[in-house]
Amino acid sequence: MHDLIANLSMGFGVAAQPYNIMLCLIGAVVGTLIGVLPGIGSLATIAMLLPITFGLPPVGALIMLAGIYYGAQYGGSTTSILVNIPGESSSVVTTLDGHQMAKQGRAGPALAIAAIGSFVAGCFATILVAALGVPLTSIALMFGPAEYFSLMVLGLIFAVVLASGSVLKALAIILVGLLLSMVGSDLETGVSRMAFDIPEMSDGIGFVQVAMGVFGFGEILRNLDNPGSRDIVQSKVTGLMPTIADLKASAGAITRGTVLGSILGILPGGGTIIAAFAAYTLEKKVSKNPERFGRGAIEGVAAPESANNAASQTSFIPLLTLGIPPNAVMALMVGAMTIHGIVPGPQVMTKQPELFWGMIASMWIGNLALVVINLPMVGVWVRLLRVPYRLLFPMIIIFCLVGIYSLNNSPFDVAMTALFGVVGYWLIKHDFEPAPMLLGMVLGPLMEENLRRAMLIARGDATVFLTRPLSASLLVLSLILLVLAVLPSIRKRRDEVFVEE
Amino acid sequence: MSEGVNSSPNAAIVRSQEHAGFAGGIIVAFAVITIAASIYNKGFQFFGPGLEPRVIAVLVGALGIAVMMRKVVIRNEQDFYGGLALVGLAIVALLATADLQGMRGFAFGPATAPRLFAGLLALLGGAVAITGLLTEAPPLERYDLTAPTLWSLAYFVFHFSEGMVWQTLAIGMIVLGVVLAYLSLRNPARRQMVRGPIFLVLAVLVFAETIRPMGLVFATFVTVLVSALATPEARWRETVIWGAALTVFCSLLFPYALALPFMLWPKFWY
Secondary structure, three states: OHHHHHHHHHHHHHHOOHHHHHHHHHHHHHHHHHHHOOOOOHHHHHHHHHHHHOOOOHHHHHHHHHHHHHHHHHHHHHHHHHHOOOOOHHHHHHHHHHHHHHHOOOHHHHHHHHHHHHHHHHHHHHHHHHHHHHHHHHHHHOOOHHHHHHHHHHHHHHHHHHOOOOHHHHHHHHHHHHHHHOOEEOOOOOOEEOOOOOHHHHHOOOHHHHHHHHHHHHHHHHHHHOOOOOOOOOOOOOOOOOOHHHHHHHHHHHHHHHHHHHHHHHOOOOHHHHHHHHHHHHHHHHOOOHHHOOOOOOHHHHHHHHHHHHHHHHOHHHHHHHOOOOOHHHHHHHHHHHHOOOOOOHHHHHHOHHHHHHHHHHHHHHHHHHHHHHHHHHHHHHHHHOOOHHHHHHHHHHHHHHHHHHHHOOHHHHHHHHHHHHHHHHHHHOOOOOHHHHHHHHHHHHHHHHHHHHHHHOOOOOOHHHHOHHHHHHHHHHHHHHHHHHOHHHHHHHHHHOOOO | OOOOOOOOHHHHHHHHHHOHHHHHHHHHHHHHHHHHHHHHHOOOOOOOOOHHHHHHHHHHHHHHHHHHOOOOOOOOHHHHHHHHHHHHHHHHHHHHOOOOOOOEOOEOOOOHHHHHHHHHHHHHHHHHHHHHHHOOOOOOOOOOOHHHHHHHHHHHHHHOOOOHHHHHHHHHHHHHHHHHHHHHHHOHHHHHHHHHHHHHHHHHHHHHHHHHHHHHHHHHHHHHHHHHOOOOOOOHHHHHHHHHHHHHHHHHHHHHHOOOOOOOOOHHHO
């Protein structure tokens, strides 16, 4: 406990430096700015804004990225409430009651309670991340290559099981990601693999290019396909503050959502989405008059918003302690860390404590920034939503392109984004979910390395994954999960969870 | 676009039967090209390295023939073509790693893991394709990515290959893409469907081509103009003003505010 306080205060010492606070604030505002745009989720937002953090020192860059992440999430809920278009899948549930509230002229309280709920959840989750960081890291140090490999298999299976749609297709698309990650020089022998004699490919296919192409351009193309009219709340947003009755009604919902979200966020896979859905369902179950839900119940906004924020924060735990990104957003974070020369994993905490704790502290500051800056700016976001899409998308495109080009000053990277934009659009049309591909792409090198090492240590005996107890139990768990996901009765329930999407 | 009125499950079957000859033909052509390329690459050796991808390609080709002869009914186009494309990707990966060292004793070679994952991908892709024959689904939402794909691939062929043959091929791909794009844009039934991908990819490639020689100002302006055409709502005057505004903003933000090394003006100005 004493250590925890000492560590956290060191973290706040780092995060509270004026420069870092400024970066966190800028990140939160810019993240909201992009996240508010309909149809652009937090993944696409982070992918687009990643390049602007490259010139910063590592701590500053990660703090800014954390700010962008929370900003994007908050922006997503703003769009859900005001336009009834979820900015991302985790705020789908928010549209149900949030937009109803907005239609009744209570957009202000809805937005405020979303921010307050997120802030409370963020405070709790920050402490949880700090508290669980140390013990989990010591577990991670006991892991050998075989255990790491099995753990990553488990993570990928989780991602498959928790994703919507066909399990088979999700598995296949993960393998595509793994294959993509293997383009370029082999780490051990330096031999160029699948690079087709293109010198730029010998470093591998850039993660940012793929993310930007598949998520950024893919989504723009999809939005251009269905120009459907937007149902923006036209009335002025007045009366921002929720009443005492609102606060009383949502206090319980926020608490339950926070706890539920924190637990679900640690699980690998689409933690935030599940958290939001689960919290909404729970509220409906415990409510005395469940028929109010879907007609503008404030609990229906408070619970899922707290839950998805708590989950998005606790999903940093596997990343920071084990070095394994539990979802696609965290995978992007790994990409950003690697660009700054940081290898995520247990050694980050011991070798760069100021980075580790500074980032945790900045999560809290980022949350605070959202409440302080964003709420007064709601009017600006509303006006932004009225900008026609025909003007918005060329702007997004040009920022993405300049950002991509500035990575390596290479037109090759830009052309790669075009190719992956086509791929992303194709994936959407064929109903493949692209997020697992990104996760596979990030985990690919780690998986290959650990697989190779484990096999080498075991002298080519593949049963090593089953004879080491920890590794075996992880693999058995993955198998059970996979079987459960394919079982017809569970499948049906799982599809019901996603039915609102 | 999506055929909302007659979207009964049968619509998929009817349409897939109509296009069976064409679709099967493409599948067969892909199989033949990969097999031929791999045999040519290996100095006309039929066995030895690269055997697995050839076997898979033969299976794919057989499936293509079955489609052409209307022996199989594609009930779920999304899964059938999606799965087949993944198998195709696996074949390409297997061929690309065929020359590399595999297992050395019990140590992994550079090609071991890619082949392992490509093999798994071929299996799973095949399984997805087979579900496409067994399950029913509404017809695939129509799309046409031919021109954008041709152009973005041509970029790499043009810039990263040597020799007359490849360069001619790249130019051919570009020209073919232009012709197809022109024809599709002329056709009112297809215009809306192809417009977005064509102009978006074109804008990205224009940026890639112009940023080096022409500098940030020119590249930004032209890219905004081209990308704005991706929607039928584009208006000339508005787009030009907007393009100019974005150009000014980008030329201030990136080189000055973010201090990134950008050349603002064309090379010949310096």
